[in-house]
Amino acid sequence: MRVGSRPGILNVVIMIVAGTLGVASANGQAVPAAKQPLAEEAFKNVQVLRGLPASEFIETMGFFAVSLTANCTTCHGDASAGSWEHYADDTYLKQMTRKMVLMVNLINQSNFGGKREVTCYTCHRGDRIPRITPTIADVYNSTFVPIEPDKLTPAFPNAPSADQVLDKYIQAIGGMQQLAKLTSFVGKGTTQAYAEDKYPAEVYVKAPNQFATITHTEAGDRTTNFDGRNGWVAMPSDDKPIPVLPLIEGDLLGAKLDATLYLPSGIKQALTQLRVLPSITIDDKDVEVVQGTADGRTPVNLYFDAMSGLLVRSVRYTDTKVGLSATQVDYSDYRNVAGVKVPYRWTVSWLDGQTMYEMSEIQPNAPIDAAKFGKPAVPKPVAK
Helix, strand or coil: CCCCCCCCCCCCCCCCCCCCCCEECCCCCEECCCCCCEHHHHCCCCCCCCCCEHHHHHHHHHHHHHHHCCCHHHHHCHHHCCCCHHHHCCCHHHHHHHHHHHHHHHHHHHHCCCCCCCCHHHHHCCCCCCCCCCCHHHHHCCCCCCCCCCCCCCCCCCCCCHHHHHHHHHHHCCCHHHHHHCCEEEEEEEEEECCCCEEEEEEEEECCCEEEEEEEECCEEEEEEECCCCEEEECCCCCCCCCEEECCHHHHHHHHHHHHHHCHHHHHHHCEEEEEEEEEEECCEEEEEEEEECCCCCEEEEEEECCCCCEEEEEEEEECCCCEEEEEEEEEEEEEECCEEEEEEEEEEECCEEEEEEEEEEEECCCCCHHHHCCCCCCCCCCC
């Protein structure tokens, strides 16, 4: 793994936001948000990032990692490899990181009224020690990479409307009438995390807005469940020290969005402030960009093939203590499932990990017990 020595804690991580949010139930009433342990309750020797939910604390570690092109042991020390206890050890880089967090907070407070304008990435840009001198290679040998819109951006003039692009997408996958006939599906295949072997996996999807993904590893199952209102992530102790973690705040909103994209008849209702941004190119193909938001603050960017109309990428952001953390999903290998085109392959990438899902078969309109989407059990190692 390029920036993390362990698999990332959340396979579905989208837009953690400040404050406590409720999710609307099927009858429109607010459902109280689940609670997570705070960072200092779940982990030892937490000093400057106290008060954060455990999941946001871990996502903050991912932001540090990608800003410095580091992994877990870079800061926590070689002794932390395979030992959660040693993550609490004080090392020089951990002590320096605490000072840097306080320094960045002071810069933003003193110069920008507390608004986050400077982050670790502002100066480090992937370097352990920020460079202070530009090189000729920076000018002449750099490859242009389009900047991902990380703020809600005004609509591009003379572009088609968001409704037109989304209607084209629905028509491309089979049309609303055909989509309404596909009320569930069960996929079987494999998942593969960065620098890991492939493992058998299943995906369960049911309308409205329910899904479960299960990956079977020797150490135990990795599971993400969302029942339409509440969600959970369960991972073996090899992956993370908290076996079952409820999804809260933006992660919960993100799970609902993912559920919508599995069966996307409600895609227009899932996001607000929809607008079309300038087109870009992905893999030498022109794509149309639709931007919206699920929380009114952080953007969700959807990329549609200009020719086929199919969704090829989604990007959304988690708002952490130190900066926005991007999650990208790339969709491919669309096949016909009961008259609806469904991606058989998708890759989820976030700042400290990546997982590729590849289905070998998808059974449409399969009966799925509601318990499949409920709170998962604590993962247990496979008996040998």
